[in-house]
Amino acid sequence: MKGTAMGKTALLIIDMQSEMQARLDAGRAAVNREAGAAIAALAGACRAKGVAVVHVRHHDAGPASPLHPDAPGAQPMPCDAALPGEAVFLKSTSSAFASTDLAAHLRGQGIDRLIITGAVLGFCVTSTVRAAADLGFAVILPRDACLGFDLPGMGLSAEEIARVSFGLLGADFATLTTTPEVIASL
Secondary structure, three states: OOOOOOOEEEEEEEOOEHHHHHHHHOOOOEEOOOHHHHHHHHHHHHHHHOOEEEEEEEOOOOOOOOOOOOOHHHOEOHHHOOOOOOOEEEEOOOOOOOOOOHHHHHHHOOEEEEEEEEEOHHHHHHHHHHHHHHOOOEEEEEHHHEEEEOEHHHOEOHHHHHHHHHHHHHHHOOEEEOHHHHHHHO
């Protein structure tokens, strides 16, 4: 990331809300169970280097949803706690771009490169990475900072979903990396 002709970078934290921790605590099969710690390290390093930290949280209007704005599951995990002045977007779609003005905000700040992290890898992270690339943003994807779960109803393990998701995203939409590599490059 150093020395490129690109503009500014932002760290994007997607859906790291209490519902994700509840799934982990319940023993749900997952990859990158320590993604929260990786995200916290990235956020700290970005803040120290003046890199924007942007938070995107999923809010579901369904009153029974664990991600309803009034539900405990909608609250941010510690790794996603916004500091004063950091942008927070509330989305109702899988992609962070489809139901927010995130793209306009980023462009208004001169940001053209995103470090994308968060949950859930096979859903909101994947759709946000693809949308970001389609919108012309360069995407950096630290694998260890993306939390993924299984789909038992579909017979898919968390590992299978992660392997395919990272394979597809790395082939055409993002540069795959790790948290230590991103921090070293800031």
